[in-house]
Amino acid sequence: MKAFMNEDFLLHNDVAKTLYHDYAAKMPVIDYHCHVSPKEIAEDARFENITQIWLGGDHYKWRLIRANGVEEKYITGDSTDYEKFEKFAESLPRAIGNPLYHWTHLELKRYFDCDLTLSPATCKEIWDICNKKLASEQMSVRNIIKNSNVTAICTTDDPIDTLEWHKVMKDDESWDVKVLPAFRPDKALNIEKPDFLDYLKALSAASGIAINNYDDLKAALTNRIDFFDSMGCVAADHGLDYVTWADKCEEKAPKILEKVMAGGTADVCETEAFKAALLLHCGREYAKRGWAMQIHYGVYRNTNTDKFKLIGPDTGFDAISEKECSRAIIDVLNSLESEGNLPKTILYSLNPNNNPFLATAAGSFQGSEIPGKIQHGSAWWFSDTLLGMEEQMRTLASIGVIGNFIGMLTDSRSFLSYTRHEYFRRILCGIIGTWVENGEYPADMETLGKIVQDISYNNTVNYFGFDV
Numbered sequence: 144m145k146a147f148m149n150e151d152f153l154l155h156n157d158v159a160k161t162l163y164h165d166y167a168a169k170m171p172v173i174d175y176h177c178h179v180s181p182k183e184i185a186e187d188a189r190f191e192n193i194t195q196i197w198l199g200g201d202h203y204k205w206r207l208i209r210a211n212g213v214e215e216k217y218i219t220g221d222s223t224d225y226e227k228f229e230k231f232a233e234s235l236p237r238a239i240g241n242p243l244y245h246w247t248h249l250e251l252k253r254y255f256d257c258d259l260t261l262s263p264a265t266c267k268e269i270w271d272i273c274n275k276k277l278a279s280e281q282m283s284v285r286n287i288i289k290n291s292n293v294t295a296i297c298t299t300d301d302p303i304d305t306l307e308w309h310k311v312m313k314d315d316e317s318w319d320v321k322v323l324p325a326f327r328p329d330k331a332l333n334i335e336k337p338d339f340l341d342y343l344k345a346l347s348a349a350s351g352i353a354i355n356n357y358d359d360l361k362a363a364l365t366n367r368i369d370f371f372d373s374m375g376c377v378a379a380d381h382g383l384d385y386v387t388w389a390d391k392c393e394e395k396a397p398k399i400l401e402k403v404m405a406g407g408t409a410d411v412c413e414t415e416a417f418k419a420a421l422l423l424h425c426g427r428e429y430a431k432r433g434w435a436m437q438i439h440y441g442v443y444r445n446t447n448t449d450k451f452k453l454i455g456p457d458t459g460f461d462a463i464s465e466k467e468c469s470r471a472i473i474d475v476l477n478s479l480e481s482e483g484n485l486p487k488t489i490l491y492s493l494n495p496n497n498n499p500f501l502a503t504a505a506g507s508f509q510g511s512e513i514p515g516k517i518q519h520g521s522a523w524w525f526s527d528t529l530l531g532m533e534e535q536m537r538t539l540a541s542i543g544v545i546g547n548f549i550g551m552l553t554d555s556r557s558f559l560s561y562t563r564h565e566y567f568r569r570i571l572c573g574i575i576g577t578w579v580e581n582g583e584y585p586a587d588m589e590t591l592g593k594i595v596q597d598i599s600y601n602n603t604v605n606y607f608g609f610d611v
Contacts, residue, residue: 162588170568176554178346178555179557188284192225204426213233218230235247248564294611334418358397378607380437381436392423396417396420401411433487437491442464514547536571546598
């Protein structure tokens with residue numbers, strides 16, 4: 144029996160061990176899609192206790208605790224930080240097979256030098272160990288990032304954001320980690336939402352362009368894209384329930400916006416046409432600037448309406464969608480490609496059943512500008528499990544070219560999540576090691592080591608053009 148999470152965790156043979164320890168482990172980290180706070184990085188924030196840095200805003204953990212029948216006051220409510228940590232400690236031991244069990248103990252090992260397993264019996268001891276460590280300067284946000292060997296981070300930012308904290312970091316000569324904004328224009332596309340017109344007012348104020356029609360809206364978004372570009376932005380991200388398409392969508396969009404601005408409501412077909420049209424506009428602008436366009440889709444958001452009204456969005460009440468939109472994705476990519484305006488694109492589906500489609504769709508639109516111009520993005524959210532990562536990488540390898548893969552991201556709100564890159568790299572080395580052991584690839588360690596290092600870091604640097 145193997146020891147729990149020893150140095151060879153998830154590394155099942157000698158090839159895998161060599162690839163991880165000699166090649167992958169030493170590579171730096173680029174977190175090109177996450178939800179951490181640029182303000183907390185700029186201010187070099189500190190945390191009073193482990194609950195604040197571990198459970199605050201982490202809907203992964205909130206879902207797990209809820210699944211154990213815990214009252215909401217101990218999750219997002221007004222109970223004490225220790226009570227919330229105690230409920231997590233009570234819940235985690237039952238989550239065998241859940242990546243949170245692995246992530247939690249990797250974080251305890253790497254950031255707190257703690258080899259204890261979290262349970263009710265160890266709860267108070269771990270609480271004290273972590274909080275003592277958090278009191279040291281080495282656990283400020285900037286030091287966590289530096290000690291995690293992170294060289295670049297892309298946050299997730301609304302077009303109306305002032306990016307003031309990014310500017311603080313850009314001007315800070317003592318800080319050499321790239322912290323760049325990523326453009327997330329979802330609210331500008333969500334014409335069906337009740338707050339859409341209010342958002343247009345805010346976008347108008349941010350851009351200095353009065354939005355009275357569709358051309359004005361496009362101009363305002365382009366203005367903000369220019370601003371983000373001036374701040375070093377290299378990527379945009381679209382979080383879509385599903386990707387939409389409609390024939391002649393760009394001809395229809397002006398009338399649809401006019402209707403809504405006059406007090407009307409966009410029906411489903413109009414909403415889909417409007418979103419497709421604006422996505423095309425954004426895609427063209429990204430291509431002009433050499434940005435990468437990320438598309439995350441396949442989610443039913445805020446499925447529990449009572450909890451949504453009580454707690455709000457992004458609190459752990461979302462589910463995987465089975466809605467079919469592969470034809471729409473192809474139409475969006477094909478339309479931009481036919482104009483010569485297809486940007487670098489990363490496609491993520493929350494539904495793992497879409498892996499073969501994403502790998503084949505990416506393969507249909509590759510270009511000579513850069514290897515892997517269209518990426519089948521890493522396993523995401525409910526799929527960034529041991530099984531989900533294996534399935535995504537095995538599918539990509541069997542249908543595409545895994546050597547050009549840009550690898551892992553945290554998609555996290557926590558500064559302790561960089562160990563997810565370690566988790567990913569161990570899984571990657573385990574997969575490759577198995578192929579070599581089975582005689583499916585030669586034991587050419589120089590070539591294999593380069594592939595592992597490229598997927599871990601180098602491909603990401605080259606794909607986004609990071610100056611690190």
